[in-house]
Amino acid sequence: MDKIEIVQGDITRMEVDAIVNAAKNSLLGGGGVDGAIHRAAGPELLRECRLLGGCDTGQAKITGGYNLAASHVIHTVGPIWSGGSNREDELLASCYRSSLSLALKHELRTIAFPAISCGVYRFPARRAAGIALSEIQTFLRNYHGIDKVYCVCFDEAMADIYRSWLVEE
Ligand code: ADP
Numbered sequence: 001m002d003k004i005e006i007v008q009g010d011i012t013r014m015e016v017d018a019i020v021n022a023a024k025n026s027l028l029g030g031g032g033v034d035g036a037i038h039r040a041a042g043p044e045l046l047r048e049c050r051l052l053g054g055c056d057t058g059q060a061k062i063t064g065g066y067n068l069a070a071s072h073v074i075h076t077v078g079p080i081w082s083g084g085s086n087r088e089d090e091l092l093a094s095c096y097r098s099s100l101s102l103a104l105k106h107e108l109r110t111i112a113f114p115a116i117s118c119g120v121y122r123f124p125a126r127r128a129a130g131i132a133l134s135e136i137q138t139f140l141r142n143y144h145g146i147d148k149v150y151c152v153c154f155d156e157a158m159a160d161i162y163r164s165w166l167v168e169e
Pocket residue numbers: 009010011012022023031032033034036078114115116117118119120121122123152153154155158
């Protein structure tokens with residue numbers, strides 16, 4: 001599906017309507033992609049996040065993008081992998097759906113996702129990439145208004161994992 005593109009790089013550099021942040025429940029910043037987004041956006045982002053009252057796992061909230069090229073940041077909280085029988089798959093799928101629904105509601109047409117939960121939260125990469133792509137594809141089939149979704153992989157190994165799913169279809 002040509003509305004989905006897999007790219008390797010730094011999500012903070014993406015020139016899109018919204019980048020998605022793999023945030024913590026507090027929404028008050030952290031390491032990994034969350035830290036990189038806050039550093040690139042500047043302190044105003046944290047100020048706005050403080051007003052949001054946190055976010056439940058699997059849900060999403062939206063802020064401005066401040067110093068980022070992206071005009072908005074959609075913050076979603078992925079599940080911490082703990083073996084697979086604690087609704088991890090369902091919660092990860094919900095992150096993608098909630099983020100895309102929020103983008104649609106705000107009329108944002110181009111969105112970039114990182115590999116949510118695949119860092120410190122230790123979700124198995126291949127399994128997470130399959131969930132990500134299938135949720136994005138289903139959403140784009142069911143709703144119109146989003147032109148492009150980028151899956152931004154920090155390294156080439158992760159990009160290959162994503163690409164292997166697209167090849168299989
Ligand atoms: P989580 O806590 O949800 O696991 P992490 O930030 O630890 O979130 O990792 C999620 C994914 O984001 C990992 O695959 C990691 O390599 C990737 N990542 C880290 N920094 C960036 C960045 N600047 N741009 C894109 N992806 C990134």
